[in-house]
Amino acid sequence: MGNEACAEAALLAGCRFFAGYPITPATEILEVMSRRLPLVDGLCLQMEDEIAAVVAMVGASWGGAKSMTATSGPGFCLMQEGIGLAVAVEAPCVIVNVQRGGPASGQSTSTAQGDFYQARYGSNGDYSIIVLCPSTAQEMFDHTVKAFNLSERFRVPVIILSDEVVGHIREKVCIPDADQLAFAPRKAPTVPPEEFVPFKPDADGVPFMPAFNTGYRIPVISQAKSLSGNRGNAREADENIRRIVAKIEDHLDEFADVQVYGDPKAETAFVTFGSVCRAARSAVDMGREQGLALRSVEVKTVWPFPDTLVRKALAGAKRIVVMEMNLGMLQREVERVIRQPKIKIELFSKIGGIYPQPQEFLRFLEEKR
Amino acid sequence: MNPLGEKYLRKDFLPFLFCPGCGDGMIVQSFLQAVEDLGCRENLAMTAGIGCSAWIAVYIHADVLKVLHGRAIPAAIGLKATQPSRTVVTFTGDGDCLAIGGNHLLHAARRNIDMTVVVVNNQLYAMTGGQVAPSTKVGSKTQTTPYGNVEKPLDGCKVAAAAGATLVSRWSTAHPRQLIRAFKNALTHKGFAFVEVMSQCPVQTGRYLLGSGSPQFNFQWLKDNCVAVKDTSQRDEVEAQGKIPLGDFLQVEKPEFMEEVRRMNERVKEAKAKGGER
Numbered sequence: 001m002g003n004e005a006c007a008e009a010a011l012l013a014g015c016r017f018f019a020g021y022p023i024t025p026a027t028e029i030l031e032v033m034s035r036r037l038p039l040v041d042g043l044c045l046q047m048e049d050e051i052a053a054v055v056a057m058v059g060a061s062w063g064g065a066k067s068m069t070a071t072s073g074p075g076f077c078l079m080q081e082g083i084g085l086a087v088a089v090e091a092p093c094v095i096v097n098v099q100r101g102g103p104a105s106g107q108s109t110s111t112a113q114g115d116f117y118q119a120r121y122g123s124n125g126d127y128s129i130i131v132l133c134p135s136t137a138q139e140m141f142d143h144t145v146k147a148f149n150l151s152e153r154f155r156v157p158v159i160i161l162s163d164e165v166v167g168h169i170r171e172k173v174c175i176p177d178a179d180q181l182a183f184a185p186r187k188a189p190t191v192p193p194e195e196f197v198p199f200k201p202d203a204d205g206v207p208f209m210p211a212f213n214t215g216y217r218i219p220v221i222s223q224a225k226s227l228s229g230n231r232g233n234a235r236e237a238d239e240n241i242r243r244i245v246a247k248i249e250d251h252l253d254e255f256a257d258v259q260v261y262g263d264p265k266a267e268t269a270f271v272t273f274g275s276v277c278r279a280a281r282s283a284v285d286m287g288r289e290q291g292l293a294l295r296s297v298e299v300k301t302v303w304p305f306p307d308t309l310v311r312k313a314l315a316g317a318k319r320i321v322v323m324e325m326n327l328g329m330l331q332r333e334v335e336r337v338i339r340q341p342k343i344k345i346e347l348f349s350k351i352g353g354i355y356p357q358p359q360e361f362l363r364f365l366e367e368k369r
Numbered sequence: 370m371n372p373l374g375e376k377y378l379r380k381d382f383l384p385f386l387f388c389p390g391c392g393d394g395m396i397v398q399s400f401l402q403a404v405e406d407l408g409c410r411e412n413l414a415m416t417a418g419i420g421c422s423a424w425i426a427v428y429i430h431a432d433v434l435k436v437l438h439g440r441a442i443p444a445a446i447g448l449k450a451t452q453p454s455r456t457v458v459t460f461t462g463d464g465d466c467l468a469i470g471g472n473h474l475l476h477a478a479r480r481n482i483d484m485t486v487v488v489v490n491n492q493l494y495a496m497t498g499g500q501v502a503p504s505t506k507v508g509s510k511t512q513t514t515p516y517g518n519v520e521k522p523l524d525g526c527k528v529a530a531a532a533g534a535t536l537v538s539r540w541s542t543a544h545p546r547q548l549i550r551a552f553k554n555a556l557t558h559k560g561f562a563f564v565e566v567m568s569q570c571p572v573q574t575g576r577y578l579l580g581s582g583s584p585q586f587n588f589q590w591l592k593d594n595c596v597a598v599k600d601t602s603q604r605d606e607v608e609a610q611g612k613i614p615l616g617d618f619l620q621v622e623k624p625e626f627m628e629e630v631r632r633m634n635e636r637v638k639e640a641k642a643k644g645g646e647r
Contacts, residue, residue: 017451019443038634039641043450048476052443055436059416059447062434063455067447085437212414212432212448213455219379219427221435222419230382230427 002140003070003167005175006096006160007032009144010068012178015094016042017060017067019053021075024108025164026098029070050075054082054095061091062220064186064211066148070096073106073115076122083157084123087244088222090199090207092151092186094144096160098167099274101353110353111164113274116329119161120303126241128248130255131159131303135277137171139300149184150255154248155206161302163325165275165355189216198229199240205247249304256306259298260313266293268365269317271310271334273299275355276323282358292362299330307337314338321346323361373401377410379430386424390575390584392542392568396489397425399545403552412456416445418470420462421496422489422568439470442477445484453627456556457484463504464494467523471503474525478532478561480626485555485562488525491570492578499573509578525565530619535560537619541567543591544615551617560625567595567613 007029010018018037020030030046037044042065047053053069060067071079076097086093101107102114119131130150132143140162147158189196189208193216201207210216219229224237232240261277262284272280280296287294297313299306314320314334320343322331331347338345348364350356370378378397387393404410413431417423419438426433436444441459449457466474466488477484493511494500500513503523510517530537536558538551548566555562569575569587576582579590596607598616607614 017447019447038630038637041634043630045446045450047443048472051440052446052473052476055440055443056447056450058436059434059444060451061447063414063448063451065451081437082440085440089434089436212434213412213452215411217431219382219433219435221427221433222437223435228381 001028001167002134002137002162002169003028003098004032005137005141005173006070006144006162007036008175009141010094010148011036011040012175012181013066013145013148013183015066015068015148016040017057017065018042018044018069019047019056019060020044020069021047021050021053021071023072023075025100025167026070026072026075026096028167029096050078051082054079055085057093058082058086058089058091061086061093062089062212066092066152068094068096070098072098072100073102074104076115076118080118080122083129084125084127085222086157087123087127087129089220090155090209090244091157092155093157094147094151094160095157096162099161099163101351107353109164111275111325111355112351112353113163113276113325113329114351115161116302116326119159126245128245128304129159130154130156130248130301131161133161133273133300133302134166135274135298136166137169137173140166141173141175145181146255149182152184152186153206154251155187155209156248161274163275165278193217197227199225200227201243201247205243205250252304252306255301256309257300258306258309258313259300260295261298262288262295263293264295265316266295267316267318268292268294269314269320270294270296270361271299271314271320271322271330272296272324273302273330276325279356279358280323280361283361286358286362302330305333305337310334310337318343319346321348321364323348323356325350325356327351371398373398373405377401377404377430378428382428385428387421388572390569390571390587391421392491392566392570393422393425393489395542395545396422396487396566396568397428399548400425400487400552401429402549403556406549407553407556409456409556412454413458414448414455415458415460416441416448417460418462418465420465420494422460422462423465425489426458426460439465439468439473441465442470442473442486446477446482449482449484449627453483453631458556459484459486461486461488463488463490463492463525464502467503467525467528474529475532478529478534478563481533481535481560481623482626483559483561485564488563488565489568490525490565491568491574493570493574495570495573499577505578511577526563526618529563533561534563534619535621535623536562538563538617539565539567539615541591541595541615542569543588543595544597547597547615554617554620558620560623567591567615
């Protein structure tokens with residue numbers, strides 16, 4: 001199951017603290033972690049709510065552990081303040097959102113992709129964040145490993161934006177041995193405490209991070225801060241905010257991932273993310289059998305949006321259809337990136353909780369021609 | 370500078386942001402005296418929320434994580450969980466702890482997690498300019514109760530005790546010796562310790578609730594209105610007079626959360642090694 005693969009990957013990546021709150025369709029991650037973490041001297045806590053879960057995760061991250069939480073839409077709403085906190089205090093951590101229908105309680109057992117923008121813009125103020133979108137159980141595993149690595153590399157919360165279909169699908173997952181995987185270490189200070197400046201960035205914009213109680217006596221506040229960690233003045237706050245954005249945006253090439261399935265020169269292209277990639281692949285295969293050349297552009301890292309890669313993947317396309325389970329969120333990004341007067345970015349949108357069939361995609365191409 | 374300040378304050382962060390006459394500086398001093406007496410600085414891991422009192426932790430030169438309004442307790446749990454040998458202390462205020470963070474207080478107390486929560490009670494929201502708090506007396510006129518507060522206040526000590534805290538004390542800035550002793554008890558107590566400190570806020574509480582912004586007046590008000598008690602019956606009596614009972618209300622030994630977790634982990638691993646429990 002996708003959710004189980006996610007938990008396995010977290011354990012393998014070295015996650016030793018998990019805090020969560022039961023919510024469909026993400027609960028299995030909490031359940032697996034509660035069963036497995038005690039066996040590796042980790043701790044899994046079911047907290048009183050998602051706010052407590054996300055904040056405890058930030059505390060554990062500063063405590064020195066690789067930490068994670070998992071939730072779905074309503075819980076993801078509650079976590080937004082904590083995600084902003086993790087951004088501000090530059091705490092590496094991983095947040096899984098197994099999307100379900102919304103708004104509010106929405107459709108708890110049905111799939112949806114309506115948290116696309118919330119994953120990027122849900123907390124207050126200017127910030128940048130990394131969001132990965134798996135479409136298979138294997139990718140739930142792979143993206144979780146990648147999420148831990150990116151969170152340590154950039155000291156930023158990384159969100160795995162999954163959905164009910166991917167979370168609950170049962171399919172084969174290959175779990176490599178730990179020695180075949182690369183794990184990013186935490187960026188530990190290179191100078192002794194008396195020379196250490198808490199939020200002075202390295203050349204890549206990412207500061208060094210001592211764990212608590214290692215002699216650094218570090219002040220970590222949630223305010224916009226100076227290099228020493230105190231409340232910053234206007235200039236210091238400006239620099240602080242620009243840095244935490246730039247440390248991600250300037251390194252997009254390191255992790256941005258857009259894949260193309262099918263004929264990369266096909267004139268008709270789908271653009272998809274998450275579970276919808278699956279139906280789109282089937283539609284591409286069915287099209288090929290009917291003599292219809294199609295390509296499906298799969299956006300695996302949706303935030304920061306990989307403009308260049310998406311443009312490249314769509315080069316030469318005459319007809320572009322965004323397939324998604326919301327009312328046109330990815331479509332807006334594609335419209336922003338592809339500005340050609342002759343090409344209208346079309347939308348196939350399915351909401352209400354029923355996963356789209358590939359035949360519907362082909363029918364859409366036919367009917368809307 | 371005071372030798373405690375010389376040794377323990379983050380001097381590049383001074384001056385304090387506290388207003389003249391604020392009780393927070395006195396709490397810093399009492400707390401540092403307890404830390405000095407116990408020699409527990411290197412183990413100290415502090416968290417704080419939002420509000421004037423949250424800044425107490427930031428000026429202390431030790432590891433501190435100052436988070437969002439009301440969320441200091443969950444952050445502390447994360448720190449405790451990743452290294453149970455830490456001496457975890459949370460600085461919070463009456464609004465931070467009893468209103469927005471009330472749910473976290475209940476559940477941390479219920480679990481009897483080994484940590485100390487210091488609640489600085491100035492009877493209203495001060496940093497935002499003097500609004501009603503869950504600790505504000507009925508009838509009080511604040512910026513958001515211009516016609517008088519109609520809500521009954523919440524007694525943090527009783528709530529913490531009812532939820533499962535295993536150490537509960539309340540003292541005031543006018544009782545520094547007792548306060549230092551309470552801090553030392555709390556820091557060495559194995560379990561959830563709740564220490565409430567009645568503190569003067571001349572700028573907001575003084576001007577809006579008590580009728581004078583004079584620090585002397587406000588400090589005298591604490592002396593006149595806080596009464597140390599020895600047992601529960603005295604406590605009720607003091608409350609009946611409209612005054613605030615102070616004292617070391619509760620200290621009991623009960624199974625502590627992280628200890629219980631450690632035991633469970635060992636039991637499970639042992640069973641797993643024998644091929645039993647999955």
